[in-house]
């Protein structure tokens with residue numbers, strides 16, 4: 494294996510998946526480096542789950558090549574299993590087994606020697622704050638507790654790579670923050686992570702980010718670089734009648750996007766639309782407004798990247 498292959502844990506070329514008429518994933522070229530917490534961001538139905546399922550060998554691609562941790566998929570899925578952890582948004586452990594029994598069962602599946610299995614179980618119960626639930630049936634745990642158990646289960650066999658499909662969709666904000674702390678702990682200890690999410694705050698924490706839209710990769714870089722490369726600058730427009738102002742601004746020169754955020758508008762504009770020009774346009778229509786420049790956020794990047802595919806800028 495050369496240095497590049499060793500430092501790349503996931504590589505796909507032309508990866509595609511078709512379900513009947515639907516092209517769920519289209520010609521995806523992906524490279525994930527070792528040690529990344531790599532985020533997968535995309536609207537509903539953009540192909541995140543389908544890609545993750547192909548990357549762990551659960552789903553056969555329609556076309557393209559996949560190499561994960563040096564194994565070609567789907568041919569070498571069996572060899573990969575031991576080195577991969579996978580967790581989905583739906584709880585996939587046994588609800589009618591206790592917390593400790595679930596971990597014991599997984600240890601048996603991964604063929605851990607008995608003594609090591611016991612040691613690992615105790616370690617995970619402590620690390621994921623599950624000790625006092627050890628005898629509780631998994632089905633009676635809260636969303637956040639279940640998620641901690643699912644993560645403990647996914648890392649039990651010390652995988653080199655974790656694939657996580659919207660792991661935080663069913664938990665409260667505090668549990669989400671705790672979960673992300675755990676992900677960074679795992680990454681620090683050498684585990685590479687690929688995680689899909691709907692949450693911008695989570696995406697912003699990733700070391701690198703891919704944005705998918707209708708099965709295609711539309712952006713791929715660090716969050717900071719994506720924000721720096723945003724085609725346009727955001728402006729905030731404070732105005733009494735945001736809906737009316739929105740109609741006036743949608744067709745204004747240099748305005749790429751208009752979104753209403755609470756009582757204000759957020760615009761994405763190019764250099765033609767200065768704050769003064771926007772305020773002037775509204776004033777001409779009898780609308781008083783305060784227009785101020787804003788700092789770009791990942792949400793701006795997301796909206797621009799996914800919208801651009803639909804309506805090419807004229």
Ligand SMILES: Nc1ncnc2c1ncn2[C@@H]1O[C@H](COP(=O)(O)OP(=O)(O)OP(=O)(O)O)[C@@H](O)[C@H]1O
Pocket residue numbers: 512515516517535536537538539540541542543544
């Ligand atoms: N087994 C399947 N049979 C038919 N179509 C499917 C199947 N799985 C996924 N699809 C379709 O493929 C497309 C991509 O779905 P996918 O679940 O990968 O998207 P996603 O980005 O994970 O969405 P979400 O954020 O809602 O989970 C969708 O149009 C979906 O309906």
